[in-house]
Amino acid sequence: MRNRLIFSAAAVAAMLALSPAARGQNAAQQTSVPDISGVWQVTKYQPKLFPNGGAPLAPWGEAKLKEANPETNDPNLGCLPEGIPRFMFVPVPMEIFQVLTRVVIIREGVQALRQIYLNRQHLKDLDPTYSGDSIGKWEGDTLVVDTIGFNDKTWLDASGLPHSEALHVVERIRRVDHDTLVDDVRVEDPMAYTKPFTAQQVYKLKPSWEIQEYVCTENNKYTYQGK
Amino acid sequence: MRNHLLVFPATAVLLLLSFAGATYAHHANASFDMTNSATVKGTVTGFDWTNPHAYIYLDVKGKDAVEKWSVEMGSIGMLARAGWRRDTVKPGDEITVIGNRAKDGKTFLRLSKLVFSNGQELTTTVQ
Numbered sequence: 001m002r003n004r005l006i007f008s009a010a011a012v013a014a015m016l017a018l019s020p021a022a023r024g025q026n027a028a029q030q031t032s033v034p035d036i037s038g039v040w041q042v043t044k045y046q047p048k049l050f051p052n053g054g055a056p057l058a059p060w061g062e063a064k065l066k067e068a069n070p071e072t073n074d075p076n077l078g079c080l081p082e083g084i085p086r087f088m089f090v091p092v093p094m095e096i097f098q099v100l101t102r103v104v105i106i107r108e109g110v111q112a113l114r115q116i117y118l119n120r121q122h123l124k125d126l127d128p129t130y131s132g133d134s135i136g137k138w139e140g141d142t143l144v145v146d147t148i149g150f151n152d153k154t155w156l157d158a159s160g161l162p163h164s165e166a167l168h169v170v171e172r173i174r175r176v177d178h179d180t181l182v183d184d185v186r187v188e189d190p191m192a193y194t195k196p197f198t199a200q201q202v203y204k205l206k207p208s209w210e211i212q213e214y215v216c217t218e219n220n221k222y223t224y225q226g227k
Numbered sequence: 228m229r230n231h232l233l234v235f236p237a238t239a240v241l242l243l244l245s246f247a248g249a250t251y252a253h254h255a256n257a258s259f260d261m262t263n264s265a266t267v268k269g270t271v272t273g274f275d276w277t278n279p280h281a282y283i284y285l286d287v288k289g290k291d292a293v294e295k296w297s298v299e300m301g302s303i304g305m306l307a308r309a310g311w312r313r314d315t316v317k318p319g320d321e322i323t324v325i326g327n328r329a330k331d332g333k334t335f336l337r338l339s340k341l342v343f344s345n346g347q348e349l350t351t352t353v354q
Contacts, residue, residue: 070254070257071257071258076254093304109302110279209308211304214278214279216278219275219278219280219282
């Protein structure tokens with residue numbers, strides 16, 4: 001396991017070191033794809049995807065939501081990854097790198113890395129993971145990201161909206177102007193919800209910001225009482 | 228104690244409106260009284276410049292005894308963007324902290340604003 005982690009970290013480091021982005025030249029500038037690289041920060045923190053209630057919960061989802069308690073079993077309390085889409089809604093900055101075969105997002109926070117593969121389909125027989133398997137393709141000015149292969153250990157938002165391993169997230173990410181990025185999110189999970197629903201996050205470019213180190217377990221005084 | 232802990236419901240609205248990046252916690256704010264603002268004055272005994280939260284520890288003189296207060300902030304990355312540094316407060320500093328107290332009555336506060344003894348103020352809000 002340790003060897004795999006070391007290899008994985010080394011692979012990412014090598015990929016970034018060799019990438020056009022690391023040479024101050026973005027992949028987007030070498031090809032015709034839109035440039036969404038840079039440090040982005042949410043414009044508004046949205047702890048709840050349904051601030052006025054009304055999530056279309058199926059019976060399984062409703063039962064899971066009753067078990068959720070933000071004070072005791074939010075996976076964040078244990079410094080666990082947020083999963084998708086919550087990763088995209090946390091109000092700490094993320095930096096997007098574009099290399100030829102993928103879009104890489106480095107986040108300041110619990111979960112540091114998200115990879116969106118541009119040159120392949122979903123892998124067969126995926127092991128369920130916190131972030132799932134994200135593949136992307138450009139449709140005009142929009143990066144369409146399709147993610148499946150999740151475990152059921154994360155929440156969709158800070159209120160505890162649950163999801164099952166059947167979660168399917170489709171995001172449409174586009175730079176609406178130089179300083180503004182928008183992620184339109186569609187969530188589908190027939191086990192947890194009676195119908196798909198959507199959410200949106202808007203980000204502003206922060207050219208002077210750099211992603212800082214964030215070691216969540218350094219001084220975490222909270223106790224995660226989840227499974 | 229009572230002299231040092233003042234509650235101003237009227238300012239709570241302003242604090243809620245200012246809720247932004249640096250005050251985001253990796254946990255929910257359900258355990259804090261977000262409808263009232265509390266003000267506590269004391270002497271700094273420690274400062275954890277750490278993630279996921281930074282903390283200031285305060286000795287607060289009460290009527291009969293000294294109370295030990297903990298003051299929680301957001302992540303140090305966001306605090307740095309709000310103008311904080313690892314030596315922003317030091318043991319011995321006399322400061323006033325304004326924020327939201329734990330609902331369970333513990334001497335635990337989530338910070339919105341720090342006021343130094345010279346009147347200078349520092350918030351946790353990132354512009």
